[in-house]
Amino acid sequence: MPFTPYLNTNEINTLIEQFSIDFASICSRIILPNLTHEGRNSYALKLAAGTSVHRKGLLLLGGTHAREWGGSDILISLAEKLLNAYTDGTGITFQGKSYSVSEITKIMEHTDIFIFPNVNPDGKVYCQGGTDWRKNRRPTASSVGIDINRNYDFLWDANNFFDPSLSFSYLYSESSSTYHGSSAFSEAETQNVKWLVDNYPNIAYGVDIHSYGQKIMYMWGDDENQTSELEKNFMNPAYNASRGISSDSYGEFLFDKDRVHIENTATRMHNALFAVRGKSYSTGQLFHQVGVDSGSSASYFFSRHFSNPSTRKLYSYGIEFGTTFQPAPSEMLNVMDDIGAALTELCLCASDPDLLIRDNLSDEGKEPSTGLLCMSPDIICRKTPVANPGTAFADPAIDPGSDNIEIGNDNYIYIRVHNHGGIQTNAQVRLYFAPLTTSCSPTLWQFIDQIDVIDIPADGFKVSDAIIWPHVPDPGSTGHFCLIAVCGNSVDPFPNTSMIDSTNDYLKFIMNSNNIAYRNVVFEDIVPDSWKSIRFVVQGFRHDRTKINIEFETKNLPRDSNVKIVIKRHLLPQFLRLNSRLEKLLIPVRSFSGKTQKFKTSDYLKIPSGKKLYGKLDIKLNTPGKQDKQYSLAISQHTGQLPTGQFTLYINYKH
Amino acid sequence: MKKNEKYLVQFLLKNTGSLHQLLSNPNIEVIRSSLSKIDNNNIQVDAILSESYLNELKPAYAFRIKENLNESLAESCKHVSVNDRFEKP
Ligand SMILES: [Zn+2]
Numbered sequence: 065m066p067f068t069p070y071l072n073t074n075e076i077n078t079l080i081e082q083f084s085i086d087f088a089s090i091c092s093r094i095i096l097p098n099l100t101h102e103g104r105n106s107y108a109l110k111l112a113a114g115t116s117v118h119r120k121g122l123l124l125l126g127g128t129h130a131r132e133w134g135g136s137d138i139l140i141s142l143a144e145k146l147l148n149a150y151t152d153g154t155g156i157t158f159q160g161k162s163y164s165v166s167e168i169t170k171i172m173e174h175t176d177i178f179i180f181p182n183v184n185p186d187g188k189v190y191c192q193g194g195t196d197w198r199k200n201r202r203p204t205a206s207s208v209g210i211d212i213n214r215n216y217d218f219l220w221d222a223n224n225f226f227d228p229s230l231s232f233s234y235l236y237s238e239s240s241s242t243y244h245g246s247s248a249f250s251e252a253e254t255q256n257v258k259w260l261v262d263n264y265p266n267i268a269y270g271v272d273i274h275s276y277g278q279k280i281m282y283m284w285g286d287d288e289n290q291t292s293e294l295e296k297n298f299m300n301p302a303y304n305a306s307r308g309i310s311s312d313s314y315g316e317f318l319f320d321k322d323r324v325h326i327e328n329t330a331t332r333m334h335n336a337l338f339a340v341r342g343k344s345y346s347t348g349q350l351f352h353q354v355g356v357d358s359g360s361s362a363s364y365f366f367s368r369h370f371s372n373p374s375t376r377k378l379y380s381y382g383i384e385f386g387t388t389f390q391p392a393p394s395e396m397l398n399v400m401d402d403i404g405a406a407l408t409e410l411c412l413c414a415s416d417p418d419l420l421i422r423d424n425l426s427d428e429g430k431e432p433s434t435g436l437l438c439m440s441p442d443i444i445c446r447k448t449p450v451a452n453p454g455t456a457f458a459d460p461a462i463d464p465g466s467d468n469i470e471i472g473n474d475n476y477i478y479i480r481v482h483n484h485g486g487i488q489t490n491a492q493v494r495l496y497f498a499p500l501t502t503s504c505s506p507t508l509w510q511f512i513d514q515i516d517v518i519d520i521p522a523d524g525f526k527v528s529d530a531i532i533w534p535h536v537p538d539p540g541s542t543g544h545f546c547l548i549a550v551c552g553n554s555v556d557p558f559p560n561t562s563m564i565d566s567t568n569d570y571l572k573f574i575m576n577s578n579n580i581a582y583r584n585v586v587f588e589d590i591v592p593d594s595w596k597s598i599r600f601v602v603q604g605f606r607h608d609r610t611k612i613n614i615e616f617e618t619k620n621l622p623r624d625s626n627v628k629i630v631i632k633r634h635l636l637p638q639f640l641r642l643n644s645r646l647e648k649l650l651i652p653v654r655s656f657s658g659k660t661q662k663f664k665t666s667d668y669l670k671i672p673s674g675k676k677l678y679g680k681l682d683i684k685l686n687t688p689g690k691q692d693k694q695y696s697l698a699i700s701q702h703t704g705q706l707p708t709g710q711f712t713l714y715i716n717y718k719h
Numbered sequence: 720m721k722k723n724e725k726y727l728v729q730f731l732l733k734n735t736g737s738l739h740q741l742l743s744n745p746n747i748e749v750i751r752s753s754l755s756k757i758d759n760n761n762i763q764v765d766a767i768l769s770e771s772y773l774n775e776l777k778p779a780y781a782f783r784i785k786e787n788l789n790e791s792l793a794e795s796c797k798h799v800s801v802n803d804r805f806e807k808p
Contacts, residue, residue: 068798072799075800075805231742234743
């Protein structure tokens with residue numbers, strides 16, 4: 065049922081309900097938990113078809129500002145077009161820009177599209193009653209209304225986060241049309257949006273649609289983007305007086321791969337929109353296009369994974385459609401095509417191939433990742449070639465394990481490359497080795513070989529042919545290796561390791577690179593009641609001032625075994641060097657069968673700045689161990705609360 | 720009594736300093752999405768202000784009135800149905 069603009073709030077609600085009935089198998093209605101001040105319910109739609117498992121979500125917001133009516137019309141119209149096209153098996157044409165049947169299928173079957181078309185229903189009702197209005201309608205002490213798009217939790221209390229020369233009186237005055245409220249997320253409308261991104265953790269793209277200005281904008285909004293200095297970020301109080309000024313030394317950090325991705329996707333949206341009827345929207349960073357941003361959805365969305373690494377990275381955009389708040393209906397229909405095409409293009413981007421080598425069996429590819437990185441079930445080493453690796457390693461829920469790398473012989477290494485996108489793709493895998501280390505930094509990597517993996521299915525994986533590592537040389541000082549596999553292609557490029565200058569940088573980097581995985585497995589035969597030494601590397605970066613802690617997980621050792629770590633004096637803090645001749649931290653292991661038992665060296669080991677140092681692990685197993693049992697010991701390096709790396713020692717008990 | 724008319728006006732500013740000045744004036748709603756920099760010395764931006772402030776700003780700023788916001792909103796409202804045009808499912 066095509067409609068003419070403009071929809072009122074009742075009509076929006078009716079259509080949402082109608083879609084969820086007419087297209088029940090591919091469209092559902094979400095009732096948001098918070099009623100508005102005037103007691104209205106808010107509704108969103110979820111569009112999703114097919115059975116693919118690994119799908120990214122997009123959240124499309126409209127109607128945030130009361131007078132910017134067309135955002136709702138754009139989104140309801142887009143929902144209707146997508147639902148009809150998928151159901152009828154047709155493409156979608158937005159004047160000069162068309163999407164094919166297969167593109168619509170790919171979008172509907174490989175993404176979840178969350179549409180929240182009328183974020184501020186009270187405001188829309190009031191404004192469509194004939195009074196110009198922007199905010200919601202909740203009364204304040206001396207006025208009415210809060211600007212929803214200044215109420216998100218991103219540098220919300222602007223007076224405390226920006227260069228003091230900037231004035232933010234317009235955010236703090238209740239009568240101002242951009243009053244930001246009494247606290248971040250004080251409003252039902254922003255709480256509803258937050259509820260969506262909290263409850264649908266696969267949401268990876270967010271767009272907030274406004275009028276007017278003919279702009280496509282992306283994060284950040286508080287300062288210029290920069291990709292080299294991780295410590296310059298919105299959470300660092302050291303820069304609370306520096307943000308918001310262009311061309312000075314402060315810029316807001318993002319990883320280069322995210323900068324590239326956000327610029328590429330914005331350009332694709334621009335080009336799709338341009339193809340409709342030749343409108344060229346100005347495309348760039350929020351900060352450059354509209355100035356300093358405090359409390360907006362776009363910056364809040366992308367800030368979430370920095371302030372809480374357990375949340376998914378959420379790329380975010382703002383669109384300002386048209387050249388007036390409410391274009392005339394005939395022009396609004398054109399604008400619906402313009403923005404419809406841009407949003408469809410973004411949905412296509414979200415279903416692009418997304419490569420992954422998993423860090424562990426439960427790794428879903430979320431960035432940032434928070435699990436351990438040392439035990440990839442997708443890096444499989446064998447001493448002899450496997451006849452049919454695609455069959456042998458066909459079950460992704462099983463870790464086929466890995467043989468030890470055999471020095472002096474040929475070793476055969478197989479990589480499982482996953483594709484969480486909606487279209488089959490090719491990738492290249494590069495394989496590296498490093499000496500056994502607690503933090504496998506790229507400075508230690510040495511290239512082995514690379515291989516192309518062809519036709520990795522959508523929402524699936526493929527096992528590579530063998531990468532042969534011939535006549536493996538003796539690694540010298542450590543006696544053991546770890547393997548590193550990195551994958552990439554033109555859509556999902558190889559990660560750039562050049563900006564890593566410290567252990568903290570490295571930690572953030574590996575968390576934000578699901579194209580890298582490690583397998584650090586070491587096997588040793590140990591005779592009981594005699595000491596065995598394993599050497600490993602502790603590596604520092606150029607700008608390291610970091611303190612680390614080395615932990616041992618000893619639950620899988622026989623009772624009353626002994627483990628000690630021997631480390632160079634350089635690693636010890638001054639007070640230990642002066643007050644004792646301590647060079648060894650002896651960690652006795654007692655019996656705590658069945659319980660996780662961890663021992664720490666405490667957080668005072670100084671990582672060597674730009675140096676490679678050796679640590680030695682001495683183990684003595686107690687005799688009551690069982691011969692047929694495989695024991696293990698996990699050694700991990702931690703920076704603050706987070707693991708920077710780990711290796712696991714598997715011990716075969718020899719009598 | 721006649722409603723206080725609101726106007727959408729386009730300012731031509733000479734530098735970012737005058738933009739900040741506009742932003743900190745509580746009687747003016749700057750439409751930041753309309754911002755366009757022709758060059759460093761020519762910044763265009765729209766703002767909403769009431770009739771009474773138009774005269775006050777005349778000596779200090781270069782601007783032109785784009786539309787009477789009350790009138791344009793009244794025109795837009797003609798395209799909004801008072802009822803629900805769709806049948807409730
Ligand atoms: Zn807006």
